[in-house]
Amino acid sequence: MVCRPFKIGNAHGFVCSRGERAPRCSQCGKPAEKLCDFPIIGKGVKTCDKKLCDACATEIEAERLPIQFLAFTEKKEPDTIDVCPAHLRFIEKKEKGDQ
Numbered sequence: 001m002v003c004r005p006f007k008i009g010n011a012h013g014f015v016c017s018r019g020e021r022a023p024r025c026s027q028c029g030k031p032a033e034k035l036c037d038f039p040i041i042g043k044g045v046k047t048c049d050k051k052l053c054d055a056c057a058t059e060i061e062a063e064r065l066p067i068q069f070l071a072f073t074e075k076k077e078p079d080t081i082d083v084c085p086a087h088l089r090f091i092e093k094k095e096k097g098d099q
């Protein structure tokens with residue numbers, strides 16, 4: 001059984017998995033511990049959920065999300081927001097004012 005510490009807000013704990021197939025990073029194939037949290041607004045609202053390893057995920061501040069996405073993520077009150085490389089580029093483009 002693999003147990004990993006986690007922290008959500010002020011709560012600490014361990015997540016344990018029992019021989020499940022370890023998720024693989026969608027970018028490099030290493031074991032993935034994160035999912036892209038970038039909101040996808042389409043039919044309903046969900047997140048990108050691309051599987052990412054530590055190296056391929058980039059943690060961003062909530063305020064870096066475009067405003068329409070921020071409204072959505074606040075409902076979930078995420079501790080951290082991790083994004084995949086494609087969505088990081090998307091955010092950086094927005095920040096440069098390149099619409």
Ligand SMILES: [Zn+2]
Nearest residue numbers: 025028053056
């Ligand atoms: Zn990776």
Ligand SMILES: [Zn+2]
Nearest residue numbers: 036048084087
């Ligand atoms: Zn993504």
